[in-house]
Amino acid sequence: xxxxxxxxxxxxxxxxxxxxxxxxxxxxxxxxxxxxxxxxxxxxxxxxxxxxxxxxxxxxxxxxxxxxxxxxxxxxxxxxxxxxxxxxxxxxxxxxxxxxxxxxxxxxxxxxxxxxxxxxxxxxxxxxxxxxxxxxxxxxxxxxxxxxxxxxxxxxxxxxxxxxxxxxxxxxxxxxxxxxxxxxxxxxxxxxxxxxxxxxxxxxxxxxxxxxxxxxxxxxxxxxxxxxxxxxxxxxxxxxxxxxxxxxxxxxxxxxxx
Amino acid sequence: xxxxxxxxxxxxxxxxxxxxxxxxxxxxxxxxxxxxxxxxxxxxxxxxxxxxxxxxxxxxxxxxxxxxxxxxxxxxxxxxxxxxxxxxxxxxxxxxxxxxxxxxxxxxxxxxxxxxxxxxxxxxxxxxxxxxxxxxxxxxxxxxxxxxxxxxxxxxxxxxxxxxxxxxxxxxxxxxxxxxxxxxxxxxxxxxxxxxxxxxxxxxxxxxxxxxxxxxxxxxxxxxxxxxxxxxxxxxxxxxxxxxxxxxxxxxxxxxxx
Numbered sequence: 001x002x003x004x005x006x007x008x009x010x011x012x013x014x015x016x017x018x019x020x021x022x023x024x025x026x027x028x029x030x031x032x033x034x035x036x037x038x039x040x041x042x043x044x045x046x047x048x049x050x051x052x053x054x055x056x057x058x059x060x061x062x063x064x065x066x067x068x069x070x071x072x073x074x075x076x077x078x079x080x081x082x083x084x085x086x087x088x089x090x091x092x093x094x095x096x097x098x099x100x101x102x103x104x105x106x107x108x109x110x111x112x113x114x115x116x117x118x119x120x121x122x123x124x125x126x127x128x129x130x131x132x133x134x135x136x137x138x139x140x141x142x143x144x145x146x147x148x149x150x151x152x153x154x155x156x157x158x159x160x161x162x163x164x165x166x167x168x169x170x171x172x173x174x175x176x177x178x179x180x181x182x183x184x185x186x187x188x189x190x191x192x193x194x195x196x197x198x199x200x201x202x203x204x205x206x207x208x209x210x211x212x213x214x215x216x217x218x219x220x221x222x223x224x225x226x227x228x229x230x231x232x233x234x235x236x237x238x239x240x241x242x243x244x245x246x247x248x249x250x251x252x253x254x255x256x257x258x
Numbered sequence: 259x260x261x262x263x264x265x266x267x268x269x270x271x272x273x274x275x276x277x278x279x280x281x282x283x284x285x286x287x288x289x290x291x292x293x294x295x296x297x298x299x300x301x302x303x304x305x306x307x308x309x310x311x312x313x314x315x316x317x318x319x320x321x322x323x324x325x326x327x328x329x330x331x332x333x334x335x336x337x338x339x340x341x342x343x344x345x346x347x348x349x350x351x352x353x354x355x356x357x358x359x360x361x362x363x364x365x366x367x368x369x370x371x372x373x374x375x376x377x378x379x380x381x382x383x384x385x386x387x388x389x390x391x392x393x394x395x396x397x398x399x400x401x402x403x404x405x406x407x408x409x410x411x412x413x414x415x416x417x418x419x420x421x422x423x424x425x426x427x428x429x430x431x432x433x434x435x436x437x438x439x440x441x442x443x444x445x446x447x448x449x450x451x452x453x454x455x456x457x458x459x460x461x462x463x464x465x466x467x468x469x470x471x472x473x474x475x476x477x478x479x480x481x482x483x484x485x486x487x488x489x490x491x492x493x494x495x496x497x498x499x500x501x502x503x504x505x506x507x508x509x510x511x512x513x514x515x516x
Contacts, residue, residue: 142436175361180359182356183356
């Protein structure tokens, strides 16, 4: 049991990233950086070619010390995954094994479900060139395959770690997909401020004879109001527009106004 | 018009990736590789520090010649975006500008909508360290901000290109999120093949006295059938299980059989 205790320590940093026989220290560092970018901290190495610690990993980690300082090294993949309840293997080919193949997005959802009930997951990455052995793939519950341009699908190790980690982070992230962040001192314009500005503009255009064909006036007015509405103006921008109208026409708004 | 003609050439490769003042040729190559991984081919450079072509980009591009060979170089960002109808700026900070901020996933959906009607989009990336200038950000319709670990959110240039390009690819990709690919010569087992195997197992267990408490037999049988169902067995795997039951018990199935 002593050998598995360390892998059963609860982790708050999401799934473990397990690099099997990584060759280049630089790649380990870049992978560590990508992990911490995505909030992952549990990096495990199986038989790293150049041993561990590896000074070549430090510059490319760009300060991801929280990951590098906690790296654990294992002799066998079986030991590296001992305390986990779900393991994914990242490999392009599945040879002679019937295993579910999932996208990184789906893997992230499944791992979030495991973590929600307090169990721990891991993702296996094979050596840079050779890829994973059949025996290591056999240890996994499912294979993660990144959908990419079929004519040019080879990712480097750190990029593969980044994409899988990014999907993990995104699956738990609540950032609004699209937002417009108005400043406190210039919030979004209210509808009465907008209508007031529309009327100022239309009075100035009337005064300058812009609406030459009376029957076209209503639709022209709607079209102008439409693009000004699409701009999602702030209060300050409405004030700026009043200033532009005055500057171009010399006419202040007749009634109401600011 | 001669100056903008080249940017108005229809492109099938998705949005343009526009690197403003990229410093390191290696990063340009890595970005080109990430682009082609995701099916993008239109790479534009604005004032690359070391000129173009740059031999240092070739090794890190790992064969993404389809991208490197078509690179176009511009003196001004305004020229690089001339033929485009929607432009996104990748920057962490939005200073004194009121602009929509979108996730890479949302940007990908919006760009897919533009491409569906035949118009072209582009994504601006600033220099490695300095980031984009306010004037370049001002050229964009919206800002793309990658949600990442707020305590460690700095991505390198090629990783940022990869994530944005990956979301573009994924938004148009139809790969099933989870699939189990049975071989042609050993398709998924049919329910009658499964029930036949369950009965073989239960006969063998009965013969060996496994079900000692008769009233528990139904629920035990259901539980065993449940985990065997979850395994989503192939026809070959059902045959293997028949063989295992015979090997362990010495008993063939009494009636029916395989």
